[in-house]
Structures are given as structure tokens and as C-alpha cells.
Amino acid sequence: xxxxxxxxxxxxxxxxxxxxxxxxxxxxxxxxxxxxxxxxxxxxxxxxxxxxxxxxxxxxxxxxxxxxxxxxxxxxxxxxxxxxxxxxxxxxxxxxxxxxxxxxxxxxxxxxxxxxxxxxxxxxxxxxxxxxxxxxxxxxxxxxxxxxxxxxxxxxxxxxxxxxxxxxxxxxxxxxxxxxxxxxxxxxxxxxxxxxxxxxxxxxxxxxxxxxxxxxxxxxxxxxxxxxxxxxxxxxxxxxxxxxxxxxxxxxxxxxxxxxxxxxxxxxxxxxxxxxxxxxxxxxxxxxxxxxxxxxxxxxxxxxxxxxxxxxxxxxxxxxxxxxxxxxxxxxxxxxxxxxxxxxxxxxxxxxxxxxxxxxxxxxxxxxxxxxxxxxxxxxxxxxxxxxxxxxxxxxxxxxxxxxxxxxxxxxxxxxxxxxxxxxxxxxxxxxxxxxxxxxxxxxxxxxxxxxxxxxxxxxxxxxxxxxxxxxxxxxxxxxxxxxxxxxxxxxxxxxxxxxxxxxxxxxxxxxxxxxxxxxxxxxxxxxxxxxxxxxxxx
Ligand code: F6P
Numbered sequence: 086x087x088x089x090x091x092x093x094x095x096x097x098x099x100x101x102x103x104x105x106x107x108x109x110x111x112x113x114x115x116x117x118x119x120x121x122x123x124x125x126x127x128x129x130x131x132x133x134x135x136x137x138x139x140x141x142x143x144x145x146x147x148x149x150x151x152x153x154x155x156x157x158x159x160x161x162x163x164x165x166x167x168x169x170x171x172x173x174x175x176x177x178x179x180x181x182x183x184x185x186x187x188x189x190x191x192x193x194x195x196x197x198x199x200x201x202x203x204x205x206x207x208x209x210x211x212x213x214x215x216x217x218x219x220x221x222x223x224x225x226x227x228x229x230x231x232x233x234x235x236x237x238x239x240x241x242x243x244x245x246x247x248x249x250x251x252x253x254x255x256x257x258x259x260x261x262x263x264x265x266x267x268x269x270x271x272x273x274x275x276x277x278x279x280x281x282x283x284x285x286x287x288x289x290x291x292x293x294x295x296x297x298x299x300x301x302x303x304x305x306x307x308x309x310x311x312x313x314x315x316x317x318x319x320x321x322x323x324x325x326x327x328x329x330x331x332x333x334x335x336x337x338x339x340x341x342x343x344x345x346x347x348x349x350x351x352x353x354x355x356x357x358x359x360x361x362x363x364x365x366x367x368x369x370x371x372x373x374x375x376x377x378x379x380x381x382x383x384x385x386x387x388x389x390x391x392x393x394x395x396x397x398x399x400x401x402x403x404x405x406x407x408x409x410x411x412x413x414x415x416x417x418x419x420x421x422x423x424x425x426x427x428x429x430x431x432x433x434x435x436x437x438x439x440x441x442x443x444x445x446x447x448x449x450x451x452x453x454x455x456x457x458x459x460x461x462x463x464x465x466x467x468x469x470x471x472x473x474x475x476x477x478x479x480x481x482x483x484x485x486x487x488x489x490x491x492x493x494x495x496x497x498x499x500x501x502x503x504x505x506x507x508x509x510x511x512x513x514x515x516x517x518x519x520x521x522x523x524x525x526x527x528x529x530x531x532x533x534x535x536x537x538x539x540x541x542x543x544x545x546x547x548x549x550x551x552x553x554x555x556x557x558x559x560x561x562x563x564x565x566x567x568x569x570x571x572x573x574x575x576x577x578x579x580x581x582x583x584x585x586x587x588x589x590x591x592x593x594x595x596x597x598x599x600x601x602x603x604x605x606x607x608x609x610x611x612x613x614x615x616x617x618x619x620x621x622x623x624x
Pocket of ligand 1: 238287288
């Protein structure tokens with residue numbers, strides 16, 4: 086187990102010796118600190134200087150990565166080894182963004198040919214919809230795409246649709262329905278014209294309760310609006326899935342299914358066919374530019390030395406805080422309104438991947454794994470939860486993301502936005518001492534209240550502008566950060582058995598809510614089912 090190795094113990098010792106180190110001191114001692122800890126990958130600038138690290142920390146962390154064979158594991162992923170051992174699958178989301186013509190065969194499959202065949206199918210379909218050649222059942226152009234999916238079949242395309250507002254098609258809107266709460270579907274369709282609506286049913290497995298329930302209700306809504314003609318489904322429903330049989334059973338023409346493969350994990354799938362709604366609401370060109378951004382970060386991750394490798398370095402710094410400082414959460418704070426769903430997207434990516442307590446060898450870990458990932462855009466968060474980040478009792482390492490150029494320069498607030506981003510990083514790192522507070526003339530009784538401890542670490546991640554290319558770089562950066570952490574922790578970042586039990590129990594409870602049969606749960610669950618039955622019967 087990794088915690089028993091010398092590499093791990095060296096870090097335990099190093100943390101003990103580092104306890105009095107402050108960012109003030111580190112910056113004072115080393116005028117080159119900012120330059121030395123700032124990395125760059127194809128225009129993406131990543132400043133790790135405001136972390137509680139020294140050259141020695143980085144060298145001990147990279148020794149830990151070498152100890153677990155991280156470079157070999159990275160190569161194993163890229164070359165299609167079955168690193169998802171509990172499901173005996175390759176993990177090849179990086180193949181989704183390899184340029185056409187990259188020779189690549191895995192398990193007898195010509196991966197690159199298949200990937201590009203689906204991309205061509207998607208582009209062709211999008212062009213037909215956007216040009217008006219593809220119409221709804223009554224001959225009207227499609228104006229709204231409603232993506233029905235959940236988890237990885239929702240969060241990625243939704244996040245990217247919001248992020249790429251500047252690349253949107255002028256005449257096609259997208260809406261996203263995920264929750265089985267009927268309100269979500271109602272909200273999405275209540276003001277739509279069915280004749281101009283295309284439903285994109287996104288589900289890797291095509292068995293997910295929420296998605297199939299919403300898809301069936303969407304079909305009823307459509308048919309009610311179009312005089313019940315079942316032929317309408319063919320022009321208003323397409324599917325994104327690996328399950329051709331399930332799609333056909335639902336009644337969607339297999340010609341209108343966009344496929345992908347079991348080696349694409351749900352939370353790593355926004356650049357597969359799962360991105361069709363995004364492509365429909367932007368353009369094939371924007372989608373391909375995003376794939377190029379993913380690919381450039383893939384190349385960096387695969388080839389850069391560990392200490393200069395952006396995803397690896399950020400992964401290791403995360404481990405430094407999680408395992409050697411004992412800090413449980415990680416905040417993602419985009420100073421960019423268009424990235425408002427980015428923290429939610431990263432929650433699934435990271436927490437579903439690394440929220441694990443069993444090693445690949447099937448043993449219980451004796452150290453912490455995945456951090457709690459959360460966040461909101463700045464500057465909003467500053468007026469909500471930053472108080473705790475500045476003066477709370479547990480430090481919260483944070484990623485601060487920003488862009489030099491505004492998305493919509495018509496409203497020119499950008500200096501104020503960027504000034505806040507820089508000010509927060511400065512305040513968090515260096516704080517304000519009691520002496521400085523006193524020097525401001527603050528009365529003694531308030532000095533402690535107005536003192537800021539500092540030493541609150543941040544990573545600053547900036548690019549010129551939030552383009553599709555940069556979005557692809559950012560997502561790939563976090564995908565690889567997640568994987569690199571999983572390798573160090575020795576867990577499988579590509580399964581998600583922890584979501585199964587709740588699904589099974591819900592499936593058992595659904596019929597029980599609608600009948601008055603005997604119940605066999607614990608007394609609390611039985612009581613709640615009873616109250617629900619009573620309420621429904623009283624109506
Ligand atoms: O419940 C978890 C999960 O399996 C995720 O991993 C996945 O992204 C989501 O459900 C949706 O699954 P599907 O795309 O198969 O509907």
C-alpha cells in the first residue's frame with residue numbers, strides 16, 4: 086500500500102518540518118518563485134507559486150508519483166490497456182480527440198476510424214438540422230434541442246453549452262433535462278412548439294431510470310401536440326448511446342443513433358457523441374476546435390516530465406493537501422460567468438472517479454482519497470462563502486480561473502473582475518497580520534477579528550479567452566488531474582459501483598408507493614412510505 090512506502094513517509098516527515106513555513110516567507114526568500122512555479126501549456130498559464138510547496142516538496146511528490154508508476158500508467162491508458170480492471174475495459178477518452186489518421190487498434194477495433202466515422206455522422210446531421218434540410222414532422226425547422234440525460238450524459242454538454250455562448254448558433258437553442266422530478270421536463274418544454282423541437286436522448290447504457298422516464302414523457306408530450314401520429318418520433322428523437330438494442334426498443338430509428346463505446350466512461354464522454362446537443366447549438370467547427378484543445382493537453386500530459394506536467398503537478402499538490410495536511414475539500418472558483426456549471430461538472434468528474442475506499446487490489450485504503458469538490462463563480466462567491474475560506478478553521482485549497490479578454494466586451498467590467506481575482510489570491514496567500522491591522526488604527530478588541538491568517542493556497546489558471554479550444558484544454562487538464570490522483574491512491578478512477586445501491590432500492594420502492602402491500606424496510610423507511618401512501622390516498 087502506498088502509505089507504507091518510503092516515498093509516502095518522506096512526505097509525512099516533510100510536512101512536519103514545513104509546519105512553520107509561510108507563503109510570505111517563501112515569496113520573500115525567493116524573488117523568482119512566481120516564475121519557477123508557473124507552467125504553461127499551449128497558451129494556458131498555470132501559476133502554482135501560491136502553494137505551500139518548495140522545490141523539495143515537488144521533488145518528494147514526484148518521487149511518490151514515480152513510486153506508483155504514474156508515467157507507465159499514463160502510457161497504459163493512452164495505449165488502451167484494460168486499466169478499468171473492475172469492469173475489464175480500456176479507458177480511451179483520449180482517442181476521442183486524436184486527429185484523423187492516427188493509427189490505433191485496440192481489442193481488434195480500429196478506434197480512430199470509428200471515432201471519426203461518428204464525428205462525421207454528427208457533423209453531417211448537425212449541418213442538415215442547421216441548414217433546415219432536416220425538419221420536424223410537419224416540415225418546420227428545428228429551433229430547440231432538448232437534451233435528456235443525466236450525470237455524464239448531461240453535465241458536460243450543459244456546462245460546455247453555457248461556456249461557449251459566444252460560439253452559439255443564432256437560431257438554435259438548447260435546453261437540458263436531467264432530474265426525474267417532472268418539474269424539470271415541464272420547465273424545459275412548457276413554452277416550446279413541438280413542431281420545432283428535437284429531443285436528444287443521451288444515455289450510455291440506455292437503461293437509466295431518470296433518462297428513460299423523461300424520454301417517455303417527452304414522447305407523450307410530442308405526440309399529444311402532433312395529433313398522436315407515431316411517425317413523428319422519427320423526426321423529433323435521436324439517441325446517443327452504446328446500446329443499439331435499447332435505442333431500437335424505445336422506438337428510435339437506429340439510423341438516428343450516434344454511437345460510442347464502452348471504453349468511454351460516462352463522466353469522460355462530453356467529447357464523444359454525447360456532445361451532439363452542444364454541436365447542434367454551436368457548430369461542427371466549434372466542436373472540432375474543442376477537441377483540438379483536449380488533444381493538445383493530452384499530448385502535454387503524455388509527454389511532459391512529471392514536475393513540469395500541469396495535470397500531474399496539480400494532482401500531486403492536491404494529494405499534498407488531502408493526505409499530508411488533512412484538508413478535505415477543494416474549491417473551483419471561475420472568475421467567468423460562462424463557467425457557472427464548471428464546478429458541478431468537475432464534481433462528477435472528480436468525486437465519482439476518486440470517491441473510493443478500495444484499492445485496485447481489493448484492499449481497504451488506510452488513507453484519504455477523493456476530496457470534496459465544490460465551487461461557484463467569483464465574484465458571487467466572495468459575498469457568500471469566502472468568509473470561511475479566509476478565516477475559517479480548515480484551509481480550502483482553491484483553483485481560481487480567469488481570462489484576459491471578456492466574452493462580451495459590450496459590457497466593460499473586466500478590469501473589476503480581474504482585479505477581484507488577483508486580490509483574492511493575494512489576500513488568501515498573504516493575509517493580514519495583527520500588527521498590520523493595528524497599524525490601521527483598529528481598536529484592540531477588534532484586532533483578532535480583523536486579522537487574516539493567510540497561507541490559504543490557490544492555483545491561478547488563466548488563458549487569453551474562453552474559446553472552444555481553451556475549454557477543451559481545461560476539461561482535459563482536470564480529467565488527467567483526476568486520473569493521476571487515482572493512480573497515486575491506487576484506486577480505479579473509472580468505475581462507480583457506489584451509485585448502484587440507491588438505484589436498486591429506488592427501483593424496489595417505486596411500486597411500493599403505489600400499492601398497499603406489506604413493507605419490509607427499516608422502521609423509518611416503512612413509516613415514510615406509509616405517510617406518502619396516506620397523503621396520496623387523501624387527495
Ligand atoms: O449514476 C451514475 C451514472 O452511471 C454515471 O456514471 C453516468 O454518467 C450517469 O449515471 C448516466 O448514465 P447513462 O449515460 O448510462 O444514462
